[in-house]
Amino acid sequence: MWKIAIIDDDRQVLKGMKQAIPWGEIGAEWVGESTNGANGLELIRQKKPDIVITDVYMPGMDGLSMIERLREEHYEGKFLIHSGYSDFEFARKALRLNVEDYLSKPVSRKTLHEALQRVILAAEKENKIQLEQQELRDKVILYEPFVHKEWLKTAVIGTMDDSNKEHPMFNSDKFLSHLVLGIEIMRTPRLSKVSAPDRSLFRFAIQNIIQEILNEDKLSFDYVELHGYHVALILHYEQESKYEEFKNEAIQVAQKIIDSVQKYLYINLRIGIGGLKNHWSSISESLEEAFHFLSQETTLMPSSSLFEFCDATGKRFHTESMLAKPMRFYHQIIEDIKNTQGKMAEKIINDYISTLKEYKDSSLPPSFNVLGAQFWMIASYALNDEKIRLWEIFTESQIESELLNIHTADQFEGWLNDKIKGICINQNWHENLKHKQAVDFMKQYIHENYTREITLAELAEKVFISRNYLSLIFKNATGETINHYIIRVRMEKAKALLLKGTLKIYEIAESVGYKNIPYFSTTFKKHFGITPVELIR
Known part of the structure; x- marks a missing residue:
């Protein structure tokens, strides 16, 4: 709710202003009033309203002096001035003090309503920008250790590219x-x-x-x-x-x-x-x-x-196998299996085998069955945590028998490609079932919790899937993003409550998870083409 205070030395104006403001429609509440600038100053300091409607000429301290004092104290609320005097100097000073609007008395209901809507939209935009900036700052602080960790991983595995070399540690x-x-x-x-x-x-x-x-x-x-x-x-x-x-x-x-x-x-x-x-x-x-x-x-x-x-x-x-950097190869192929179901596997394997072939004339040729056994052991360990159990896809005796018959780089390449395809085919079957279950769970969870804020991180934690991957799964399954689905659920619920006619608009907005009433109205109109007020007329 937007908090509004009114400062005016005319009590009739104070009373009329309070009656003219459509509090529920704009999602606002009255937090206090004063008949002079000095008392208004203390009121604003205590209540910290979002919007102040003030007269200019008042006993003790005029409205602009009050605003100037508050600006010096870094008060960031919005001011609407209403005055019966047309004074250019006052208007110019008001602009310098970042006053939102200068209204001439008497102020009509329509003019006041429109002015408040403009102020609220401006405040809402500023709040959104500030929130996004703070979220960005928080993310930088939150993700900095992870960024550093990933940089270390690219350095030690050997997958560092030119962008990684911009990291401060590279030349420090x-x-x-x-x-x-x-x-x-x-x-x-x-x-x-x-x-x-x-x-x-x-x-x-x-x-x-x-x-x-x-x-x-x-x-x-x-x-x-x-x-x-x-x-x-x-x-x-x-x-x-x-x-x-x-x-x-x-x-x-x-x-x-x-x-x-x-x-x-x-x-x-x-x-x-x-x-x-x-x-x-x-x-x-x-x-x-x-x-x-x-x-x-x-x-x-x-x-x-x-x-x-x-x-x-x-x-x-x-030796040749060490120069081919097998640890880098293992990491690349395992990450490819986990993240893209082996789409890049053939190229990764071909690049690795090509490196091994460069040393074919050496007196110490690579031992392909040893490399194969090492790959299988590391893959078994790494993929097991992803619930990909290789021993359920291939028997131990089968792998041992196949490795004994690998003597050339081409045979080794064929064996690797064959095994990766077998793993990914098995993984895809399990992944499809897992994805359907995850999407069904998320839909139900959103319908049960749409009245409060639902974050992607929260959903990802519930289904044990990364946020980026979860977004992709949901979009592929439903044809819409998770955020759009949440909005659609809320808007349908709000429409049903509006047509029922037992609650006010701001009560309905809050009941479907929106504390900002103008933002709710804007979202509703974008979704249905009409505002909540137009729907119930």
């Missing part, structure tokens, strides 16, 4: 070196039996333990979750540090992490340590070096105290 590390600890959470029967939310809790607990260890050792670091059960822990060192110092420190940190996670969570880890890099642009090489060691014995390393260190240049692990 002239005096820092970095290395990656590649951490793999071992998939034990204990972890395999728990639900996806519980696995997330385990990962959260592991992250907390790692952060406590590194904070206690006063180390600079960043923690980046990759996919499934894999983590990149980036350690930062001053470039003046001696090689042997950070080498020994990284080994000690890795051992502490392994021991602590085993002790407190009964979870086994494997950690590989990449080479030292002097810039963010090459940090992905350290990630590949860290995980390359762990990939050598994909299924035969039960030890929880297993880690290896690469030399500062990374030459120790510069």
Whole structure:
């Protein structure tokens, strides 16, 4: 409700003004009156009305002096001046004080009504702009950690493009070196039996333990979750540090992490340590070096105290499969499966295989069955949290048999494409059912809660689907956006109540979730082509 105060030294004018204002129709309420500027000043300070209707000539303090004092105090309400005098100097001063309108007495009902509607629309527009600006500021603050987190992920995986290089951190590390600890959470029967939310809790607990260890050792670091059960822990060192110092420190940190996670969570880890890099642009090489060691014995390393260190240049692990950056490939293909049902998979696979083929003449050719086993293990872990269970689509014996018969890059490419298609076909069937259930739930939820504000974030949380993806699903299923559907439900409910004729317009507006009556009327007219008043006449 818009709060309105009236200041005039003529009590008859005060009474007539209160009777002339269509309070319910414009969604406003009277909050006080005064017969002079000094008392009006105190009234406005206390009640903080949205709109003040004031006379100019009054005893003690005139209307413009009162407005000037309030503007100095940063009062941002709207002023309507009504006066029986036509004074150019007063009018010019009123404009300087940002007065909305200057009305000559006597003021007709129509003129007053039109002036108030203009003021309310202006206030509504300003409020909307301020709200949008505040929401934008809030989003910047809210999303800043996520933006930083995504930037770190693109840097460590090696998917950074030119836009990512505009990030302040890209060129802020002239005096820092970095290395990656590649951490793999071992998939034990204990972890395999728990639900996806519980696995997330385990990962959260592991992250907390790692952060406590590194904070206690006063180390600079960043923690980046990759996919499934894999983590990149980036350690930062001053470039003046001696090689042997950070080498020994990284080994000690890795051992502490392994021991602590085993002790407190009964979870086994494997950690590989990449080479030292002097810039963010090459940090992905350290990630590949860290995980390359762990990939050598994909299924035969039960030890929880297993880690290896690469030399500062990374030459120790510069084999063909490492140069092809398999960790980047795994991330790209898994994200493609999750987000686009494999639409880019064929190109991603072809680019990866083309890189492997560049090293076909080497004395150390890639081991395709090992790469395939590693891919299948990581995909199984990562997609399981999306409720895509690969062992329900393909049997373990089938995968093992197929991998044994892969000897060339072309065979490996064909096998990867075949498996991705099989996963996506299965996923699409489940996704269609899941989407229908989500849309049906949202429709029902909107019909049950249309009287209050409903946000996209709230709906996304209810159905466990990201906001952007949820909008797309709803639009594809219904042909309209979620916001349009909410508005349509509210407008249909409002129309039914208006035709029933038992409630006032502002009461109906509030009952369908609108506190701003003019905005409700505007929305109603846009939806039905007529205003609420025109409907009930």
